[in-house]
Amino acid sequence: MDKTFLCMRCYETFVVDNYFGDTCPRSKCGSIRMFEIDEAILETIIILNQKCYETSCCCSGHISGSNIYIGFHPQLENFLLNNAPSGFELITTSNRKNTGISYSIPREASYSERMRLFSDKNIELYNWASSLPIYRMVDND
Numbered sequence: 011m012d013k014t015f016l017c018m019r020c021y022e023t024f025v026v027d028n029y030f031g032d033t034c035p036r037s038k039c040g041s042i043r044m045f046e047i048d049e050a051i052l053e054t055i056i057i058l059n060q061k062c063y064e065t066s067c068c069c070s071g072h073i074s075g076s077n078i079y080i081g082f083h084p085q086l087e088n089f090l091l092n093n094a095p096s097g098f099e100l101i102t103t104s105n106r107k108n109t110g111i112s113y114s115i116p117r118e119a120s121y122s123e124r125m126r127l128f129s130d131k132n133i134e135l136y137n138w139a140s141s142l143p144i145y146r147m148v149d150n151d
């Protein structure tokens with residue numbers, strides 16, 4: 011089955027049916043940050059990273075019922091506390107190495123309701139990312 015990979019340096023996407031290694035296939039890029047990514051969240055992730063909101067793993071969720079999730083650089087925790095899109099909860103691991111936002115599509119909801127939530131929440135995330143200003147990391151020097 012085809013999988014989509016996004017290069018986190020040049021933002022080129024590659025649709026392949028098997029994994030091709032860690033390095034961006036674009037000859038002049040050479041990035042080793044390649045993420046497998048769901049199509050429904052692809053543009054959102056590109057926008058966030060272009061605006062310096064560094065993301066880690068992410069998932070668009072699934073109509074069968076699962077979490078829509080975007081992991082972020084831990085330094086973004088405070089920003090997310092105040093600015094996460096409504097309905098999304100902030101998740102931080104106890105070691106503070108990971109922070110992220112999550113929305114759960116309930117498995118017990120009807121098929122049409124899960125379809126609606128999958129679509130609406132991914133559109134909300136896209137609109138949220140589009141509306142954000144460019145992020146400036148806080149310097150402590």
Ligand SMILES: [Zn+2]
Binds near residue numbers: 017034039041
């Ligand atoms: Zn690349």
